[in-house]
Every structure is written in structure tokens, then in C-alpha cells.
Amino acid sequence: MSNPITIAVDAMSGDRGAEVVVHAALEAVRENEALSLVLVGIRSELEALLHGGHPKIRIVEAADVVRMNERPSHALRHKRNSSMAIALGLVRDGEAQGCVSAGNTGALMAFGRSLIRMYPGIERPAIAKLIPSLRGRCLVLDLGANVDSSAENLYQYALMGSLMATAVSELAEPRVALLNVGEEEIKGNEQVRLASHMLAQSDTLNYIGYVEGSDLFRNVADVVVCDGFVGNIALKTGEGVAGLLIELLEQAFTRSVYGRMVGLLARPVMGRLLQLMDPSRHNGASLLGLQGVVIKSHGNANERAMLAAIRQAVCEVTHEVPRRINERLDDLLF
């Protein structure tokens, strides 16, 4: 049996409440005997959902919850006893090696920065996610933590992204690229051009230059760096297209008796497509920059999605992402 792992899960902050979290937690500890979970939330509710308790699942009481539309600054001042803040506190105190929350991203960022130390030399944490494609995966950051990222910010995202890709994807020299536009008349804005210049100077980083939005799925880069405004809109546009396609497939295979028949026949050969397009299988983004594993789940995550986010936390803890980034970041930054 591998080393024991403990993950704290904010059980109250998601749109769907504690039930999906508890069900995902039970599945997570069932499939991984090295894993123990700490569910943070209203004890009575969680105990009821657990039908008393579970040997691998501990409950930590949290009286309060951060609301989805709550201002991060307000949460920071008034929600110290929220399930989110307490879950992050367990990571800070070493009672858990990582935590997962489906709550308000802004509040998670704010609490994360106030409770967990950042890597020295990193100005802002970034939201990073592994985007699946036909060939390989691509770590994209920032996906919405920061707007108006400076060239220095982009450079720092690139360093953290490269080190994370090395840690989790076992890549010796991850190909790092900057997301840019293709049209000839614009080589991107000044921040991107300046960041490219900085990255080109680095002899430790495998910087390959600019890539376009379509390149995210063509395995031309292992790490793609962009400002959070751009990354968030690109990610959501891509998810929108995928959702549209799934909807069209469902229509095609349900509208008529013939369609339903073909749909049944097609299932076995379409497994890979449906898997790749199912957002719940790829849920879980990393708050990269904090000296601890903090995973942000989609707010409306279902049970499978919540399970995917917990797995992501386990993966980063297993690969010791924070330690391995911390060890090498200094040499790269200065």
C-alpha cells in the first residue's frame, strides 16, 4: 500500500450541496485505500448523509458557508468559519496535504492567499488545468485568476506551469508556449511580446514560442500560458462547443426510432469521444502559486465531477507538486 494521503473537502460550497460531495467522497476512499478524507461542513447534515460515519472519512464542523455571489473581500472578513476557510486551514496546519472546493473562485483565491503561503517570487497565483485532447494533454494557465497580467506575471505562470508539468506528467523538458493570435497584422499585445522575450532568454525553460487557440488540442505544447481574461474565455468557448456537440449527438440519437437504434449501435465505437467531451471527467483546476495543493471544482459539479477533482488533488499530492515547484523555482526566478 502506498503512503497514506489525507485530503480536506469543502462539503458545503458547491451549487449542489453536500450530497454529491459525500457520494464522491465514499467512492474516492473506496477506490483508493491509501486515501483518507476530511469533510468540512455542517456535521449533522454530513453524518446523516454518511449514515453515521465511515472509518476513512472524518468530519470537521463548519458553521458557515461562502455564497457563490459573495464578494471575496466580504467573505475574507466575515466567513472565517466557513467550510472553505476551514478546509484551507487544514492544509496550512498540515492536517491535510491538499483540499478541494467547489465554491466561489474569488473567495477561494482570497482565502488561499491569506491562509497558505505563496512561493517566494510569485506575485499572483494562477488557475491551471490539464486540457485533454486526442494526443497528449496540455496544461493551460491562467484560466481566470487574474486579468491584466503583466509580462512578469506571464513569465511566472510559465515557470510554475513548466515545473508542474514536469511533476505530474513526468516530462523532462515540457514544451512551454505563449497563447497568441495568428493574424499577421497583430503579433499580440505588448505584455505577450515582452513575456516572449523574457522566456526566450531563459536557458532552463524549453520555450517554443507562440501557439494559437486551435493548437491547444494538437499536442504542439505541454504548457500554454495566457492572461486569465483570455484563458477563461477560451476555455469556456471550447466547453461551449463541446457541449453543443454532445447535445447534437444526443438529438441525432434520440429523435427517431432509427436514430435511437443507430445510437445504441454507435455507443461502443464512440466511447472515447464521449469520454473526452464529458466535462465531469476533467473537473478540477489547480490554484498554482500556493505552497499547498488547492483544487477548484466546477460550482455545479455532479458526483463524478467531484470525484475527478478529488483525484486531481490526490495526483498532485502523490507527485509532491508544491515541494518540487518550491525546490526549483528559486533557480529559475533569479
Add this chain to the structure above:
Amino acid sequence: MSNPITIAVDAMSGDRGAEVVVHAALEAVRENEALSLVLVGIRSELEALLHGGHPKIRIVEAADVVRMNERPSHALRHKRNSSMAIALGLVRDGEAQGCVSAGNTGALMAFGRSLIRMYPGIERPAIAKLIPSLRGRCLVLDLGANVDSSAENLYQYALMGSLMATAVSELAEPRVALLNVGEEEIKGNEQVRLASHMLAQSDTLNYIGYVEGSDLFRNVADVVVCDGFVGNIALKTGEGVAGLLIELLEQAFTRSVYGRMVGLLARPVMGRLLQLMDPSRHNGASLLGLQGVVIKSHGNANERAMLAAIRQAVCEVTHEVPRRINERLDDLLF
């Protein structure tokens, strides 16, 4: 028979050369008897491809071609006799009501601005495209003409986009939105927030506020406005996902004998999906801001894609987009 329409087509600037353009041209005049085309390029080559000539297709000689990787400033200085510049000149001189080019976007923008007057009060032209989805279509701009768009620029894109949607989609009060990020901690950058404030003041515009990338396909807005850097990356990311899915479908339906069999059976019910995902059916973006119809085609457009771009030009000419924007822009701007 409807009013005669003449469109000039830059026959030389695309990646695939004149052949696809000539074939698309022949199909275009075949399907629309009101349409006449002017093909601009090397006469001998075009005549050979036309097997002499065609009553509805005139050839105008152009000795030069703008290269794809050529700097717009260089093209502007040295390529006055290019097929691109001459095609635009035909629009300026009223010999054609619109033109289509698959060439270098930057050069097309530069020549467009230098040869064709812009709408008074508009600082920069924007690239606008109708994005198809399951319900309705959405006009998105800017898709890459400008980076670092100011709030005023975004406001002007919104006005032009709203007037274009009114003209081509016959919408009385198009729903206009700004593309923004969803996360609570960031309400977007300053330009977007300021543009939103300006748009909210307008009583002539049906401004509905912010939308996210995924909303582009959910018929929540008729016109979505963004900076060209963001729009270009969002569009290409969406195209990347669509391409990935088409590839996965092809794999599923070709890998095995069983898969091929299912593929044949599935064709009839998947027609709509494949149509919606086929980029060549949606080719043709508008250079919005010029007092004339100028359509930018994908550089590597095939025959069907080129035909779609010509149809887009015909559509905008038929709906008198430039005149109708010109008439109403003044009231909205000042």
C-alpha cells in the same frame, strides 16, 4: 429576377491558388443568376481555368500577389498592383459592390483602410463573423483586427455589430452583449467595465450586459463584442474543439469494420451536426467599418468554403449593410 449584383474576387491570394476560386466562382454564378463576378488575378491562368471564359465572369489583370507572411506595411507600399489591392479598388470605384479575399488579413485591413472610406466616427474596422449554434446565430466581433481595444473601440464595435445584425438577420432590436469572464473575483478588465457603462447609457442599443464564452452557442445574445486578441483566441479554440470532435467521429467510424458499418447507418441522422461543425460552410468574415462589403475568407479555403465567402458578400450587398449602417451610425455615435 432580383437586382444584379457584382462581386470582385481576389483570385490569387489564398493558400490554394486560383483553382478553388475559379471553381467556387462558377458554382456561385450558376446558383445565383443575379450574380456577376470579377476575378482579379493573372489573366492567362484564370482564362485557362475558365476554359476561355464565362458570360457572368469578367477577368481583371493583376500582375502581383500579396504573400501570406508579408508585412502589411510592406504590402501597402509595394503591392499596389496586387490582386488584393485591385479587387478592393473595384469596390471603391463602384465597379463591384463587394469583394472577397482569402489573403493576408493584415494586408487586407491595411489596403481596405487606405482604399475604402471608413464610417465617420469609427476609429478601427473590426472583423465580424456569424457564429452558428443550435439555436440562432451570434455575430461576434472583433475576431482579430485589433488588440488593446479601448472602451470607445468596443463601444463602436457594438454599434456596428448591432446595425449589421439588424440588416442581415432582420432583427429589430438585436441583443448586444460584452464578452467577459465568469469568475466572481474578476468582473473583467477596465476597458470592458468602461465599455459596459457606455453601452448601458445608450437608449438606442439593446444592451443586455456581460456574457461568457459558453454563451456564444446558447442564443442569449445576437451580437457579442470583444477585443480582437480575445475574440481571435476564443474563435480558434472553438474551431479546435470542433476539429477534434470531427476527427474523433471519423476515427470511431473508420477504425473497424463494425465502426464503418455504424458510420454509414449514422450519416443520415448526423447531417445537422456535421453541417454545423464543417468550417467550410461558415467561411467568410466581414471587415466591418469600411463603407463597402469586404469579406475575408480563410487562407486555406477549399472550393465550398470559397463559395460560402462569396455568398456572404452577396448577402451583405443584398441587405445593403454599408448603406444601412451609414444611415444610422451618426445618431448612435453622437
